[in-house]
Amino acid sequence: MLRKVLFLYFLCAAVFSATLNVTPTNPIQGNSVKIVLQTDGVIQDASVLFNKQSFPLYWHSTNKYVTILGTSFNWPTGNYPLRVTYKQNGKAVTKSATVNLRAGKFRVSTLTISNEKQSEGATDFTVLREENRILSAVYRDWKKGSYIDGLFVHPLSNATTNVTSPYGSQRYYKDQAGKQISQWSHRGIDYRAAMGTPVHAAQNGIVVVADKMQVNGNIVVIDHGRGVMSIYSHLDEILVKKGQYVTKNALIARSGNTGLSTGPHLHFGLSVHDIRVNPEEWYTRKWY
Secondary structure, three states: OHHHHHHHHHHHHHHOOEEEEEEOOOOEOOOEEEEEEEEOOOOEEEEEEEOOEEEEOEEEEOOEEEEEEEOOOOOOOEEEEEEEEEEEOOEEEEEEEEEEEEOOOOOEEEEEOOHHHHHOOOOOHHHHHHHHHHHHHHHOOOOOOOOOOOOOOOOOOOOOOOEEEOOOOEEEEEOOOOOEEEEEEOOOEEEEOOOOOEEEOOOOEEEEEEEEOOOOOEEEEEEEEOOEEEEEEEEEEEOOOOOOEEOOOOEEEEEEOOOOOOOOEEEEEEEEOOEEEOHHHHOOOOOO
């Protein structure tokens, strides 16, 4: 009898064995965080609760489930509890961890908007709110499957292209008379690019936005699956269509000066589960 009880005990213990790996556990504001759950059997309904939001854990390989979480430049620093839940053999299982968000260093800059740009409606913030409402709906509607293959690549052929405005910069917009028009922080990276410079897809995916907008300018958004989307804006020419599948390094557009812009450049952004993160670390680290 005792042998049978011990056998059942060890069997149940083995069923619920799992390892939760969080990297990094101490990101800087704007960094991404990788969550890996390794189990010893099939599970269901795996999700992670982080910063009061629930995100799915995606099947990666046998008994391995992965998701990427984003943090933002404007989140308060400190400890963020993280809780993974799933079901195994009909029973709920919970595993917990903590992410310690550290302060980033973000530039402050002033941009002067020309009278011509203002007359084009580039500073019409009623229009901007509507554009951002449309884009936000896209960023929340990610595909569950993944098209990601290895590292993300630089969207411009010259990976050493100068950064004219880094991620998280606090921007003050003024007119030519020096009067402040508005202010907000930069949710991507601006790269110096002459008019018409070829712009390439940073990763495989489906084009979910290929549109001309008044403030964001001509814009392309590519859904790479599992909550990850890349953003290319202020373009001169769009060379892809909504719904089109593109491969990493494919020519998708040419850089420009459309919308709220002070000169030819490429704005490149990355959305991770509807959080705009710093894209730079995606060039050097394989996330999926």
